[in-house]
Structures are given as C-alpha cells and as structure tokens.
Amino acid sequence: MNVLVLGSGGREHALAWAIAKSPRLDSLFVAPGNGGTATIAKNVPLDMNDADAVIGFARSENIDLVVIGPEAPLVAGVADAIRAAGIAVFGPGAQGARLEGSKSFSKEFMLAHGLPTARYKKCTSQDEAMDYLHEVGAPIVVKADGLAAGKGVVVAEDMEEAEEAVRDCFAGDFGEAGSVVVIEEMLEGPECSMLAFLSEGKALAMPCAQDHKRAFDGDLGPNTGVYSPVPCVTSELEAAMQEIMQNAAAATAKEFDDAYTGVLYGGFMLTAEGPKLLEFNARFGDPETQVIMPRLESDALEAFYMVATGKLDALDLRWTDQVAVCVVLASDGYPGSYEKGKVILGIEEAEELDGVTVFHAGTAFNQDDELVTNGGRVLNVVALADTFEDARELAYEACDKINFEGKQYRHDIALRALEA
Ligand code: AMP
Numbered sequence: 001m002n003v004l005v006l007g008s009g010g011r012e013h014a015l016a017w018a019i020a021k022s023p024r025l026d027s028l029f030v031a032p033g034n035g036g037t038a039t040i041a042k043n044v045p046l047d048m049n050d051a052d053a054v055i056g057f058a059r060s061e062n063i064d065l066v067v068i069g070p071e072a073p074l075v076a077g078v079a080d081a082i083r084a085a086g087i088a089v090f091g092p093g094a095q096g097a098r099l100e101g102s103k104s105f106s107k108e109f110m111l112a113h114g115l116p117t118a119r120y121k122k123c124t125s126q127d128e129a130m131d132y133l134h135e136v137g138a139p140i141v142v143k144a145d146g147l148a149a150g151k152g153v154v155v156a157e158d159m160e161e162a163e164e165a166v167r168d169c170f171a172g173d174f175g176e177a178g179s180v181v182v183i184e185e186m187l188e189g190p191e192c193s194m195l196a197f198l199s200e201g202k203a204l205a206m207p208c209a210q211d212h213k214r215a216f217d218g219d220l221g222p223n224t225g226v227y228s229p230v231p232c233v234t235s236e237l238e239a240a241m242q243e244i245m246q247n248a249a250a251a252t253a254k255e256f257d258d259a260y261t262g263v264l265y266g267g268f269m270l271t272a273e274g275p276k277l278l279e280f281n282a283r284f285g286d287p288e289t290q291v292i293m294p295r296l297e298s299d300a301l302e303a304f305y306m307v308a309t310g311k312l313d314a315l316d317l318r319w320t321d322q323v324a325v326c327v328v329l330a331s332d333g334y335p336g337s338y339e340k341g342k343v344i345l346g347i348e349e350a351e352e353l354d355g356v357t358v359f360h361a362g363t364a365f366n367q368d369d370e371l372v373t374n375g376g377r378v379l380n381v382v383a384l385a386d387t388f389e390d391a392r393e394l395a396y397e398a399c400d401k402i403n404f405e406g407k408q409y410r411h412d413i414a415l416r417a418l419e420a
Pocket of ligand 1: 101118143188213278
C-alpha cells in the first residue's frame, strides 16, 4: 500500500514510524514532514490544507490511504474532499471535526447525547459573559470557542482573572476563535486522555495516557511530557470512559452525514462523580501519540486502513503491557521566543539504548545536511520498559546522550505515575 501522512510534528513522526513497520507498506510520504520523517519516508512540500493539491498528489502516486494528523485540515474539510475523490482517508469530515473546532458545538453535542461534562454557558457578547461570571463566581473556566492553538483556555482562580480572560477573548486576542466564549464550571481531579478509533458509529478505545501540562518542573509552563498507561485509572474508571467514548461514537452516527471516521480524543477529568469530558479533539493527541504508538503491537497501517474503510468490527488490537514515558526536549526560551538552526547530535546513540525511540517534533536538515532544531519542541524521547521507574531512567539516560545548544527539559515526567 502507498500511504500519505499529513503533518509535520512528533505526532506525525510517530504515526509514520508505526506505519513504516507494516509489511503491507510499499511507499510512505509525509507532507510536509520534518527531519525525522525524512529518514523513514519521503517528505513532500504540499500544503496540507489545500485539498486539491493533496488529491492531485495522491492520484499521481497511487496513494491508497491518507492519514491526517493535525486539526486544521480536518476542520477545513480536507478529509471530505479526499473521501469524495474515492481515496481512503483516516480523519473525520468537517462536520465531525467541529467537535474540536468549536467548543460550544462540542458542549451542545455532549449535552444532547448525555455525555458527562462540566456545566457551561455559551456567550456571544462581553456583557452576557460578564453577567454570567458575576452570577456563578470564581473559580471558573473561560474558553475561546474556536481553534486557538491550545491557548484559548483560562482556568481562573478569581474574578479578576476571569474578567480579564473574557475581555481578551472579545478584544480579539484569538481572532475569530474568541468571538464566542464558553464559560464553564471548574472540575477537579486528575486528567487523563482516552483516544478511540471511530468508524460508522462504533468506537474502539486505546490505552489511556496522561500528559504534563507545563514545561518546567512542578507543572509550571507549557506541557512537555507524557506517559501511558495511567496508574490512577482503575479498570472501573477505564470502563466508564470507554462507555462514554462508545456513546459519543453512536452519537456521531446520528449527527453527522458520514458518522465519524478516524480518532476521537476524549480529554477527561476524573472527578469524584466519575469521569467527565473536558474536550474532544478530532485527531491523535500530540504528544499522547508518541507513547501510544510504541505500545501498539498490532499492524498500525492495517488498523488505520480498516478504520478508514469501515471495518472497525474486525479490528482486534494488541497492546504491550510495557509502559511508555516520553520526555520532550525543547529549545531554550520555549514557549516564548527561541532560536532555530542549532545542530543536534547524539540521536543514534540514544536509540542504541534498548527500548528507546526518538521522534522528531521540530527538526530539519540545513544546507550542510546537518540535523538542526526547527521549533520550540524539538524531540520526543520515548522509553518503553516494564515499570515506570525503569522507563523514566531509560528516557533520561537517552536525553543525556542528545545534545543541542539550549536543550531544556523537565526532570519530573511520570513521577506522578510512581506515586499512584
Ligand atoms: P481544553 O482545551 O478544553 O481541554 O482545556 C485545556 C486545559 O484546561 C485542560 O486540559 C484542563 O487542564 C483545563 N480545563 C479545561 N476545562 C476545565 C474545567 N472545566 N475545569 C478544570 N480545568 C479545565
């Protein structure tokens, strides 16, 4: 089979890496890809949001399956166009992608189908939002409705912070994404992600993963590490989340013309009342994919193709019992401004360690064909081992072997998993 993956991050490297292991693969392309995907596939300089360009390329290379990584092309309807062109595609149409593209749409969907989530109000003006804030009080969560590159959510501890968040949204800080605001009850508990394959109204859940929200030790700053499974998730909790994902899948068959094909990401808060949905994403999570793909023992290409062609029922996925820990190596200054073009050394040595895989998130090759940094999040260092202690030790040993100017990373990834 000939496969085209759309995207350029660590998630796409992990998807391409998993696909590349399949004996059914003939050729693999990634558009636009990164320095890591270049080593296992052919990178192609396509605009992934341009459906005609993607279809043109797919026809010229006899592509059998297109796997869409990021949300932007999904929201833009690229999957619909590819499907209409008669090419198998892993990724929901624009209707289904609204579950990620609009928080208010997503909340209405959850409410209409009895999926547990925080109480909320959709506000279309600043006055309406302020009135509601004063009615319910802080702590409270303020969310820009549309896609805001992960930045449109403020968990406000007090009214001042909440009011500022509302003003920022309506002042246009998130562009169109902030012209509608969702204000919702603050939920408490550990967070956990459950991703599920969806096709024709059915769901097949993957193992849970838990990310670290922030870059610096002690959960301050942006998110930079993830692990799977999640020890605080009991089998009862997992079953409850699976049921919610199953119900969500059934709801997609009622709501959307072609149901939902691809992966639905459920972001959960494990509250005292049980798991509640914080959000849906319409695609694989980044960096969750980087710990989930290494745990998949089954043929990933076959799995994606079966999902894309409506054969989810026949899919029986095997996952390793080994645990996975992923540490993100970032550029100095990230998440603020940072320099690019720093030469990266030591990846091969890191990967010589048994159980270590390094996915590239922001890398490229320079004119001298050296691998260099090309983003804030540079590399995802993943270690598989029998225990979280061993996986952590291995991941950090691998991190030590890799060098580039300005390398920074957290030292507490998956410590929480040891405490559970
Ligand atoms: P979202 O993009 O909606 O998942 O929000 C991003 C992050 O904000 C989540 O991963 C949570 O850490 C936090 N968050 C969102 N909604 C809530 C809520 N209702 N209660 C508490 N924290 C929340």
